[in-house]
Amino acid sequence: xxxxxxxxxxxxxxxxxxxxxxxxxxxxxxxxxxxxxxxxxxxxxxxxxxxxxxxxxxxxxxxxxxxxxxxxxxxxxxxxxxxxxxxxxxxxxxxxxxxxxxxxxxxxxxxxxxxxxxxxxxxxxxxxxxxxxxxxxxxxxxxxxxxxxxxxxxxxxxxxxxxxxxxxxxxxxxxxxxxxxxxxxxxxxxxxxxxxxxxxxxxxxxxxxxxxxxxxxxxxxxxxxxxxxxxxxxxxxxxxxxxxxxxxxxxxxxxxxxxxxxxxxxxxxxxxxxxxxxxxxxxxxxxx
Amino acid sequence: xxxxxxxxxxxxxxxxxxxxxxxxxxxxxxxxxxxxxxxxxxxxxxxxxxxxxxxxxxxxxxxxxxxxxxxxxxxxxxxxxxxxxxxxxxxxxxxxxxxxxxxxxxxxxxxxxxxxxxxxxxxxxxxxxxxxxxxxxxxxxxxxxxxxxxxxxxxxxxxxxxxxxxxxxxxxxxxxxxxxxxxxxxxxxxxxxxxxxxxxxxxxxxxxxxxxxxxxxxxxxxxxxxxxxxxxxxxxxxxxxxxxxxxxxxxxxxxxxxxxxxxxxxxxxxxxxxxxxxxxxxxxxxxx
Numbered sequence: 001x002x003x004x005x006x007x008x009x010x011x012x013x014x015x016x017x018x019x020x021x022x023x024x025x026x027x028x029x030x031x032x033x034x035x036x037x038x039x040x041x042x043x044x045x046x047x048x049x050x051x052x053x054x055x056x057x058x059x060x061x062x063x064x065x066x067x068x069x070x071x072x073x074x075x076x077x078x079x080x081x082x083x084x085x086x087x088x089x090x091x092x093x094x095x096x097x098x099x100x101x102x103x104x105x106x107x108x109x110x111x112x113x114x115x116x117x118x119x120x121x122x123x124x125x126x127x128x129x130x131x132x133x134x135x136x137x138x139x140x141x142x143x144x145x146x147x148x149x150x151x152x153x154x155x156x157x158x159x160x161x162x163x164x165x166x167x168x169x170x171x172x173x174x175x176x177x178x179x180x181x182x183x184x185x186x187x188x189x190x191x192x193x194x195x196x197x198x199x200x201x202x203x204x205x206x207x208x209x210x211x212x213x214x215x216x217x218x219x220x221x222x223x224x225x226x227x228x229x230x231x232x233x234x235x236x237x238x239x240x241x242x243x244x245x246x247x248x249x250x251x252x253x254x255x256x257x258x259x260x261x262x263x264x265x266x267x268x269x270x271x272x273x274x275x276x277x278x279x280x281x282x283x284x285x286x287x288x
Numbered sequence: 289x290x291x292x293x294x295x296x297x298x299x300x301x302x303x304x305x306x307x308x309x310x311x312x313x314x315x316x317x318x319x320x321x322x323x324x325x326x327x328x329x330x331x332x333x334x335x336x337x338x339x340x341x342x343x344x345x346x347x348x349x350x351x352x353x354x355x356x357x358x359x360x361x362x363x364x365x366x367x368x369x370x371x372x373x374x375x376x377x378x379x380x381x382x383x384x385x386x387x388x389x390x391x392x393x394x395x396x397x398x399x400x401x402x403x404x405x406x407x408x409x410x411x412x413x414x415x416x417x418x419x420x421x422x423x424x425x426x427x428x429x430x431x432x433x434x435x436x437x438x439x440x441x442x443x444x445x446x447x448x449x450x451x452x453x454x455x456x457x458x459x460x461x462x463x464x465x466x467x468x469x470x471x472x473x474x475x476x477x478x479x480x481x482x483x484x485x486x487x488x489x490x491x492x493x494x495x496x497x498x499x500x501x502x503x504x505x506x507x508x509x510x511x512x513x514x515x516x517x518x519x520x521x522x523x524x525x526x527x528x529x530x531x532x533x534x535x536x537x538x539x540x541x542x543x544x545x546x547x548x549x550x551x552x553x554x555x556x557x558x559x560x561x562x563x564x565x566x567x568x569x570x571x572x573x574x575x576x
Contacts, residue, residue: 089492
């Protein structure tokens with residue numbers, strides 16, 4: 001039953017899931033979920049223009065994602081980060097829709113953009129996804145310690161001589177790169193789902209970054225491929241099925257993780273472990 | 289001038305669209321001020337996505353008449369889930385929002401993807417049918433506007449205190465969760481009222497950009513509110529006129545909702561330029 005297109009879709013889902021799961025931990029710890037959402041919408045006008053002009057969708061998406069990230073950083077000086085992000089999101093999405101509406105086949109293209117068309121990925125798409133996943137993995141492996149330090153203790157990191165602003169910018173660039181890679185295949189909402197839900201799930205099970213990243217990748221890859229298989233079995237939209245699968249993982253973990261963790265804790269000798277709540281850094285504006 | 293500004297609105301459906309936009313400008317302009325001070329940009333964006341499964345289920349079970357109740361139920365479910373998730377302290381609020389957004393939107397996509405008219409249904413929900421607004425919908429919007437503006441008007445002092453001095457607010461015996469829930473429900477009502485006519489894309493802009501523009505020009509709540517309402521109304525009028533002219537005279541079918549948002553963003557950028565110019569002038573004067 002498995003044909004070439006579906007095989008490719010499974011590989012793409014696994015690759016995008018790996019990149020999203022890896023980076024998702026940083027997104028959750030640094031509270032960049034809304035920024036990720038804004039990025040998915042901000043790539044839209046770039047993708048439309050690139051499609052019309054006949055250049056690579058990735059280049060178009062990357063160009064507008066960069067503009068939007070700069071806009072969020074700039075507007076964050078005038079507003080709180082959330083408002084700045086929302087303005088950039090609304091502007092990017094409206095520009096994309098206006099551009100697209102001037103073309104033919106409006107409704108169909110738009111649906112593909114929002115829910116993805118993972119069954120039409122090409123060999124080039126797979127190559128791009130593999131490249132971006134490798135870059136994300138390499139950056140996290142090389143700079144994991146620095147990333148954690150700057151996320152949790154900004155003043156300490158500054159005092160230790162770390163380039164905090166540059167590290168923040170690098171994380172935002174990685175988020176933009178993953179979004180640009182994932183959106184053409186996975187769609188906007190599924191991209192947000194794959195970045196945030198697995199990492200949020202992992203956060204419920206452990207406080208340590210290493211295991212958290214491993215769980216996040218496992219949930220993202222498992223959810224993406226499992227959701228694809230479910231969507232095929234039940235004949236529903238692939239993007240929606242994957243979103244629901246990872247959200248279900250999160251929901252089950254929300255109910256199961258706290259009691260299981262405190263039970264495991266009680267088995268340990270006194271003071272050997274503690275179950276903490278929301279160990280995250282304070283609000284971390286991309287502008288700083 | 290007459291052909292651009294007056295003539296489009298001699299057609300009945302254009303006049304109804306304008307009336308709907310002016311009502312929503314009043315509603316959005318006022319609510320956006322509360323969204324701004326309480327930093328609810330991501331909450332507003334999430335609500336625009338989470339009402340989707342409600343709309344789909346309502347439509348599947350009771351046709352067009354089921355849309356409004358379905359959206360209301362989904363909005364209520366969102367508000368409750370969100371409050372539970374954030375009060376549990378297990379996840380940060382932005383992670384909770386992103387998971388909720390992606391999961392519920394995924395559910396809507398899965399449900400709607402089983403229907404043969406998938407793409408056009410999804411598009412209608414996301415972009416509304418502004419030019420197909422009926423008189424009954426106008427009355428619905430007016431009723432929602434009256435309720436929301438009435439409640440916010442009566443409780444503006446309490447909401448303001450909650451925003452700027454939560455400690456005093458709690459000490460005076462106001463229940464924070466109740467005020468928060470009330471505001472979340474107001475945001476949800478605006479989303480529900482507007483989703484049918486202008487679609488979700490316009491709603492997020494309407495709930496964020498007016499007050500953000502007003503805030504650039506003043507720090508007084510009344511001035512921010514009035515500027516926001518005026519900007520939204522002007523954008524509604526200008527956007528409709530431009531999209532009408534583009535499609536009638538130049539044969540470019542610009543989506544009316546997106547055009548309205550782009551005009552609103554344009555006004556925001558003007559406010560941005562004006563405020564940075566005037567602060568620079570002040571700096572020059574102060575330095576001299």
